[in-house]
Amino acid sequence: MADPDILARPDDDTVRAALRSASRAPSVHNTQPWQWTLDDVALHLDYDDVWQLSTADPRGRQMIISCGAALHHARTALADRGWRTEVTRMPDPEHPEHLATLRFRPWSDPPAGVHTRAAAMTRRWTDRLPMLPPPGPADLLHRLRMLASPHEVELNELDSSAGPRLAAASARVAILHDSDLDYQAELHWWVGHDGDTGVPVGALASDAQAAGVPLGRRFPAAPHSARRTEQPDQAAIIVLSTDGDRPGQWLRTGEALSAVLLECAAAGAASCTLTHLTELPAVRTMIAGLLRRGGTPQVLVRVGTAPDSRHEPTARRDLADILTIDRGHTVRTGRTPR
Known part of the structure; x- marks a missing residue:
């Protein structure tokens, strides 16, 4: 009998596509300090302190905030593709680098705002120039x-x-x-x-x-x-x-x-x-x-409001550098999602 705790999960290509979108998440100095692992059951997010700003961010606060942005981007991109994610945050006190575990359920009708925000991932950018007041x-x-x-x-x-x-x-x-x-x-x-x-x-x-x-x-x-x-x-x-x-x-x-x-x-x-x-x-x-x-x-x-919107998208690390697919293994379990 199938284990009821093991939920269906999207195929590898769907996860790859979602994480390509999620890689557009903002991070301090565009350091992109996140690392993903996909196993047979879940998707795991870790921080990689190789990318930490040791002088500006000695506690890793901005590094973890950056990873939180990637987590929300990933959940939004997966929802846009028909998958609800249940998240366990900080699942293992002995491994503080393990920030979150995501498990999946099919989601046929996410709110319209999910699709709107997912579509905005490619349009969002950091505008360091003077702005006019925001719209509405x-x-x-x-x-x-x-x-x-x-x-x-x-x-x-x-x-x-x-x-x-x-x-x-x-x-x-x-x-x-x-x-x-x-x-x-x-x-x-x-x-x-x-x-x-x-x-x-x-x-x-x-x-x-x-x-x-x-x-x-x-x-x-x-x-x-x-x-x-x-x-x-x-x-x-x-x-x-x-x-x-x-x-x-x-x-x-x-x-x-x-x-x-x-x-x-x-x-x-x-x-x-x-x-x-x-x-x-x-x-x-x-x-x-x-x-x-x-x-x-x-x-x-x-x-x-930007009077002009000319900009070149900032580069991102290759997906192969931030995602490991570990087929045939359940890497981590964590606590009950909250």
């Missing part, structure tokens, strides 16, 4: 809050009075980073080069453009461009926060971030994730004071 801001922000809430993540929009304080904090972070030789070496390793990881020159702003976004991380400057040089940034600033600061909450932050960014792309809005403002404890404390109900700020996001 009140309605969009309401949808974003509703999408973040199931992940136990609170979404707040900061009012305009927060802008100068955040700009001052960003400038202070930049000064500290400028004098940190290890940080600078790490940044230049990952940024400004062509390859299947990292941030290429084409995704960066020139000095003039960066000056219009005082909240942005200070990256090496791109060549001068006339695109939006004179435009002040009018993006809305949202904060994703949790009620604690543990790895499981970092993972869920990444899932919420993915849902938020995909919904923005589906709505025709531009977005840019800001992680440098939560790298220093003092700045996180300041941002927490701006939130209505406190909490621990994890990620800030600029949301607006």
Whole structure:
């Protein structure tokens, strides 16, 4: 008799196609620190700390947030292909790198929003240039809050009075980073080069453009461009926060971030994730004071409208580098999905 706990699963080609889409998930400096394993029963997500930013992210918080974004992208892509996933997060305390196990059930009628957000994966990109205000801001922000809430993540929009304080904090972070030789070496390793990881020159702003976004991380400057040089940034600033600061909450932050960014792309809005403002404890404390109900700020996001949408998709690692198919084995089990 078949084991009732062993569910049907999609064929290998379906999983490969879903993970190709999921590989478009955002990650800090486009490091793509995720590793997938597919066995006879389930799909497993691990982080690979080879890709961790040891100076900017010594705790691995941003690495796990990045993996959470990949997890949500994967679940969305699988749902778009007719498969519901049940997730066990952090299934093995002795192996903290094992972030999630996904088991499958056929799903013939996922909500329409699933298909819309799955289609947005190829359109979403990080826009580091100045933006106009977001389209239909009140309605969009309401949808974003509703999408973040199931992940136990609170979404707040900061009012305009927060802008100068955040700009001052960003400038202070930049000064500290400028004098940190290890940080600078790490940044230049990952940024400004062509390859299947990292941030290429084409995704960066020139000095003039960066000056219009005082909240942005200070990256090496791109060549001068006339695109939006004179435009002040009018993006809305949202904060994703949790009620604690543990790895499981970092993972869920990444899932919420993915849902938020995909919904923005589906709505025709531009977005840019800001992680440098939560790298220093003092700045996180300041941002927490701006939130209505406190909490621990994890990620800030600029949301607006791009006057132009010209961009080249950033490269991604080959699927063979991030997926192992282990046929004939059940690699891990984990606890009951929650």
